Amino acid sequence: MRILVTGGTGYIGSHVSVDLLNEGHEVIIIDSLINSKASTINKIAKITGKTPLFYQDDLTNYESIQKIFKNHGVDLVIHFAGLKSVSESVEKPLFYYHENITGTINLLKCMQDSQVEKIIFSSSATVYGDSEAKERTETMPTGQNIANPYGRTKYMIEEILKDVCASDPNFSTVALRYFNPIGNHPSGLIGEDPNGIPNNLMPYVMKVASGELKELSIYGNDYNTPDGTCRRDFIHVTDLSNGHLAAIKALETPGFKAFNLGTGTPTSVLEIVTAFEKISGKSLPYKFVARRPGDLAEIWANPSKAKKELNWKTKLTIEDALKDTLTFLENHQ
Numbered sequence: 001m002r003i004l005v006t007g008g009t010g011y012i013g014s015h016v017s018v019d020l021l022n023e024g025h026e027v028i029i030i031d032s033l034i035n036s037k038a039s040t041i042n043k044i045a046k047i048t049g050k051t052p053l054f055y056q057d058d059l060t061n062y063e064s065i066q067k068i069f070k071n072h073g074v075d076l077v078i079h080f081a082g083l084k085s086v087s088e089s090v091e092k093p094l095f096y097y098h099e100n101i102t103g104t105i106n107l108l109k110c111m112q113d114s115q116v117e118k119i120i121f122s123s124s125a126t127v128y129g130d131s132e133a134k135e136r137t138e139t140m141p142t143g144q145n146i147a148n149p150y151g152r153t154k155y156m157i158e159e160i161l162k163d164v165c166a167s168d169p170n171f172s173t174v175a176l177r178y179f180n181p182i183g184n185h186p187s188g189l190i191g192e193d194p195n196g197i198p199n200n201l202m203p204y205v206m207k208v209a210s211g212e213l214k215e216l217s218i219y220g221n222d223y224n225t226p227d228g229t230c231r232r233d234f235i236h237v238t239d240l241s242n243g244h245l246a247a248i249k250a251l252e253t254p255g256f257k258a259f260n261l262g263t264g265t266p267t268s269v270l271e272i273v274t275a276f277e278k279i280s281g282k283s284l285p286y287k288f289v290a291r292r293p294g295d296l297a298e299i300w301a302n303p304s305k306a307k308k309e310l311n312w313k314t315k316l317t318i319e320d321a322l323k324d325t326l327t328f329l330e331n332h333q
């Protein structure tokens with residue numbers, strides 16, 4: 001199949017592009033490079049022996065995106081492109097709504113113009129918002145008590161996709177709700193490498209391990225959890241990527257479907273730090289600081305629906321992810 005991947009040079013998009021190429025699909029990447037590098041294309045080519053077609057463009061540029069669709073017979077779209085910093089979204093909500101929402105509307109309009117009717121959307125566990133239950137299932141309500149504009153864009157895009165499916169009986173959408181992706185391709189060539197000071201746990205741990213940052217601040221050790229730190233469902237990005245390949249089959253039936261992609265098992269922030277120290281053989285300087293506003297104490301996936309309907313489950317461990325992270329760090333020093 002010829003698959004258009006938006007955000008294909010980003011952390012998750014690059015891993016999925018590798019797997020698609022390895023499966024024999026043709027890949028066309030559109031990425032604005034706002035938060036990624038063009039050199040990722042060469043790295044994807046090095047891993048797979050195949051070079052994806054690449055357009056540096058932003059989805060908010062309707063005319064040029066439309067041209068890309070007109071020039072290539074696209075079979076389906078996997079949509080990763082979007083801004084993803086929680087804190088930045090609080091400071092610049094309109095920027096986030098413009099890039100994520102307008103960008104997606106343009107993409108969907110271009111798809112309709114070219115009769116492309118299949119899309120996999122990179123959604124997030126954040127759509128569930130806060131709730132009493134720690135384990136999230138797809139039947140739970142979405143959109144309530146979402147703590148920030150970034151999270152709301154993910155929820156709003158899911159709603160837009162539901163409306164498009166309702167208006168067109170041939171349109172099919174799979175929204176994949178990611179939990180906390182970590183790790184990278186075992187080659188250590190591609191991985192998460194954000195610009196500036198990272199917001200997320202693993203990129204921060206990596207910068208402390210490489211000596212670029214002095215110490216990790218662990219946000220809160222007074223939560224009602226086994227060790228007092230927050231617990232999350234950390235999933236190896238390779239497992240996450242395989243979930244996209246499994247989702248392609250689910251697009252054969254029209255309509256909107258959502259699936260959690262997670263392991264089903266929570267791990268605490270402190271457990272991640274301890275496991276990283278064990279695998280690297282070095283201590284990782286950290287200190288406990290106040291809770292970060294908006295953080296949930298615990299959240300993890302119930303992945304049964306993906307297992308049953310996509311025949312997908314995770315295979316890799318936190319240790320696998322941390323070993324691969326060390327390979328990435330060695331390659332990038």
Ligand code: UFG
Nearest residue numbers: 124125126199200201202204217218219230232269292295
């Ligand atoms: N954390 C620290 N120190 C840091 C960074 C993070 O202690 O420097 C802690 C956080 O407080 C949290 C845990 O590590 O308890 C995980 O934090 P991340 O920022 O890595 O991830 P979140 O769980 O906050 O957010 C992730 C994704 C979001 C998504 C959300 C859905 O990054 O895109 O899951 O639950 F919306």
